[in-house]
Amino acid sequence: MDNVLLEIRNLSKVYDSKGVSVRALSDVNLTVMRGETIGIVGESGCGKTTLGRCVVRGIDATSGEVLFHTEDGVIDFLKATGAQMKKYRKDIQMIFQDPYASLDPRMTVFDIISEPLRYNTRMSAKEIEQAVDRIAEQVGLNKAYLRRYPHAFSGGQRQRIGIARSLILQPKLIVCDEAVSALDVSIQAQIINLLEDLQKEYHLTYLFISHALSVVRHISDRVMVMYLGRMVEFGETEALFAHPMHPYTQALLSAVPQPDPDISVDRIILEGEVPNPANPPSGCHFHPRCAYATERCRTEAPPLVNHDGRLVACWECGKCQGKT
Amino acid sequence: MKTKNGTPARKVQEKKSDKYYYASQWRLMARKFRRHKLAMVSTVVLLIFYLIAIFGNFIAPQGTEQYEGRYVNCPPTRVHLFHEGKLIGPFVYGLKTERDPVTYMAQFAENTEKIYRIRFFAQGDEGGEYRWLGLFPSNLHLFEAEEGGRVFLFGTDNMGRDLFSRVILGAQISLFIPVVGMLMTLVLGLAIGSLAGYFGGWVDTVIQRVIEVVRSFPQVPLWMALSAAIPKTMKPAQVFMLMTVILSLVSWPGLARVVRSKFISVKKEDFIMAARISGAPASKLITRHMIPSFLSYIIVDMTMAIPSLIIGETTLSFLGLGLRSPATSWGVLLQETNKLETIMFYNWKLIPMLFVFLSVLAFNFMGDGLRDAADPYK
Numbered sequence: 290m291d292n293v294l295l296e297i298r299n300l301s302k303v304y305d306s307k308g309v310s311v312r313a314l315s316d317v318n319l320t321v322m323r324g325e326t327i328g329i330v331g332e333s334g335c336g337k338t339t340l341g342r343c344v345v346r347g348i349d350a351t352s353g354e355v356l357f358h359t360e361d362g363v364i365d366f367l368k369a370t371g372a373q374m375k376k377y378r379k380d381i382q383m384i385f386q387d388p389y390a391s392l393d394p395r396m397t398v399f400d401i402i403s404e405p406l407r408y409n410t411r412m413s414a415k416e417i418e419q420a421v422d423r424i425a426e427q428v429g430l431n432k433a434y435l436r437r438y439p440h441a442f443s444g445g446q447r448q449r450i451g452i453a454r455s456l457i458l459q460p461k462l463i464v465c466d467e468a469v470s471a472l473d474v475s476i477q478a479q480i481i482n483l484l485e486d487l488q489k490e491y492h493l494t495y496l497f498i499s500h501a502l503s504v505v506r507h508i509s510d511r512v513m514v515m516y517l518g519r520m521v522e523f524g525e526t527e528a529l530f531a532h533p534m535h536p537y538t539q540a541l542l543s544a545v546p547q548p549d550p551d552i553s554v555d556r557i558i559l560e561g562e563v564p565n566p567a568n569p570p571s572g573c574h575f576h577p578r579c580a581y582a583t584e585r586c587r588t589e590a591p592p593l594v595n596h597d598g599r600l601v602a603c604w605e606c607g608k609c610q611g612k613t
Numbered sequence: 614m615k616t617k618n619g620t621p622a623r624k625v626q627e628k629k630s631d632k633y634y635y636a637s638q639w640r641l642m643a644r645k646f647r648r649h650k651l652a653m654v655s656t657v658v659l660l661i662f663y664l665i666a667i668f669g670n671f672i673a674p675q676g677t678e679q680y681e682g683r684y685v686n687c688p689p690t691r692v693h694l695f696h697e698g699k700l701i702g703p704f705v706y707g708l709k710t711e712r713d714p715v716t717y718m719a720q721f722a723e724n725t726e727k728i729y730r731i732r733f734f735a736q737g738d739e740g741g742e743y744r745w746l747g748l749f750p751s752n753l754h755l756f757e758a759e760e761g762g763r764v765f766l767f768g769t770d771n772m773g774r775d776l777f778s779r780v781i782l783g784a785q786i787s788l789f790i791p792v793v794g795m796l797m798t799l800v801l802g803l804a805i806g807s808l809a810g811y812f813g814g815w816v817d818t819v820i821q822r823v824i825e826v827v828r829s830f831p832q833v834p835l836w837m838a839l840s841a842a843i844p845k846t847m848k849p850a851q852v853f854m855l856m857t858v859i860l861s862l863v864s865w866p867g868l869a870r871v872v873r874s875k876f877i878s879v880k881k882e883d884f885i886m887a888a889r890i891s892g893a894p895a896s897k898l899i900t901r902h903m904i905p906s907f908l909s910y911i912i913v914d915m916t917m918a919i920p921s922l923i924i925g926e927t928t929l930s931f932l933g934l935g936l937r938s939p940a941t942s943w944g945v946l947l948q949e950t951n952k953l954e955t956i957m958f959y960n961w962k963l964i965p966m967l968f969v970f971l972s973v974l975a976f977n978f979m980g981d982g983l984r985d986a987a988d989p990y991k
Binding site: 342345346347374375378379382383385386387390391392393394395397404405408409434436437438440441451454458 | 633634635636637638641882883884886887888889890891892893894897902905906
């Protein structure tokens with residue numbers, strides 16, 4: 290079996306509403322290897338969440354393919370037939386951002402965690418109970434609390450419930466959509482450690498969507514930077530954080546708060562605002578806010594070019610290298 | 614810190630919150646509802662009303678078909694306990710007819726020479742037989758006067774029928790038509806609203822247009838037209854069924870709209886997407902997650918709509934388009950009050966109005982309480 294788990298090809302999502310169409314995602318390509326964590330970063334509205342939701346088929350993509358490498362060969366997850374879905378639905382799961390909105394308040398924690406088993410397996414009541422007990426222990430939930438309702442739990446505990454639900458089917462890929470953003474910093478650390486432990490144990494692959502750059506740097510093997518629905522840079526985490534090549538990535542990384550007061554940071558302050566995605570700028574979407582923009586940037590969209598294993602979408606890639 | 618009986622206060626508190634943690638949505642709602650005093654009182658009032666209606670044939674001394682030709686337009690009889698200073702227990706005096714010296718109108722007066730005790734759990738007169746819940750034949754009544762005496766707690770109407778009996782028997786119709794009608798509305802509204810809200814697209818468009826057409830008819834004339842179409846020869850039970858159908862046919866579009874909008878808003882909730890990603894089929898998604906998430910609101914909506922159905926039924930019957938004598942409902946009883954003369958001389962005939970008023974008010978207050986309790990998570 291090859292080492293590739295998932296290939297995202299030309300994935301696009303267009304929201305149409307009353308004549309206005311918003312291109313939330315345009316032609317995103319990404320290859321995900323087994324067992325790795327890919328961080329997806331970008332500011333609000335850049336399409337990170339849309340990407341994650343399209344991959345798990347929480348929403349329907351407008352075009353493109355999500356090729357899922359299985360024992361039966363490669364299938365397009367987005368066009369999977371009923372029987373294929375039945376078999377592979379469980380392999381791609383999701384952890385949600387808001388631990389309050391993503392748990393049905395009318396079901397007990399036991400019912401929430403066991404629900405996926407009821408739809409995807411034919412386990413007996415007893416087997417289900419054992420499976421839930423096991424997973425609850427693993428994510429650090431007290432077994433005695435399983436008959437309670439979600440309103441009895443704190444944010445961190447709820448997120449553990451969400452993780453337990455996504456894990457119970459033993460998926461191969463988990464999309465973590467801002468999985469820790471809603472939590473306190475101390476709880477964030479706990480949950481991230483939990484995710485890392487689980488990854489080792491089950492050989493999980495994560496798509497880790499977040500705007501918290503320090504968290505992404507900590508957990509990811511490779512990072513993808515998005516701007517207005519397009520991938521602008523993609524590469525190994527450490528290399529990318531050390532030497533960002535795209536001007537947008539540079540600006541984004543310079544905004545990370547620096548805990549050491551003695552280190553002075555040259556903040557790159559972006560001018561203007563995020564453009565309206567319903568009416569994006571021509572050419573490179575970033576050009577109105579870019580210090581290096583040329584005539585070419587205004588008219589032609591730059592392709593992703595491979596610079597020693599780093600993918601960058603910028604016409605002027607060499608120019609700003611001395612800056613960092 | 615210790616409480617009165619010696620258990621540590623902390624433990625007591627723990628126990629209490631434990632109960633809260635294990636409480637389902639409906640239990641949390643019940644807790645909140647119980648704190649709403651007016652709603653609780655109204656609920657008790659309604660419970661009593663419904664119990665009286667269910668045991669109506671037993672509580673009412675007269676059946677629907679009985680009448681007393683000699684006691685037409687008789688005012689409410691007084692129930693006495695003492696006769697000339699001696700305790701006898703509940704009894705009524707005999708009635709005699711007098712002429713008013715000024716108006717020359719026939720009047721009833723008490724004949725204090727004749728005493729008729731009230732017997733409890735007594736066999737009724739001929740004609741008072743009934744089948745309880747339509748099954749068990751009986752002629753047992755809560756109270757009857759001794760042979761020869763008459764008890765008319767609320768007086769009689771212009772055919773000599775006991776108004777107290779008729780108010781209670783009327784409650785069976787007036788209180789159950791709205792509830793059955795509402796249940797049918799619930800089924801129709803949920804089914805049609807779910808279709809529109811879940812599938813959207815052209816299904817939604819078609820249903821929306823149908824709703825607009827149905828809603829653009831004025832409600833009362835539509836009721837009237839449909840009720841007027843009920844054949845006069847039909848049995849009261851059939852008329853009852855038809856009236857519930859009519860009420861629900863007119864009121865489903867409002868509910869369908871509410872259901873549709875709830876569906877559209879709940880469709881975007883994270884926990885719905887989570888269930889879909891878990892592999893939940895559409896049917897489970899609708900019945901296990903979506904409908905339960907707004908069912909409490911729908912129930913509140915329906916409780917608040919019942920008063921208008923009570924008034925609707927009363928209005929139709931008052932206009933002579935609903936049930937007809939000898940079958941009875943509060944609207945049928947109020948038909949007699951459509952003359953000024955009645956209100957001047959026989960004002961007890963307005964008593965049924967008090968019951969309409971009380972039940973409508975109680976439903977409104979109960980609905981208020983339910984609405985406040987509807988979402989225990991906010």
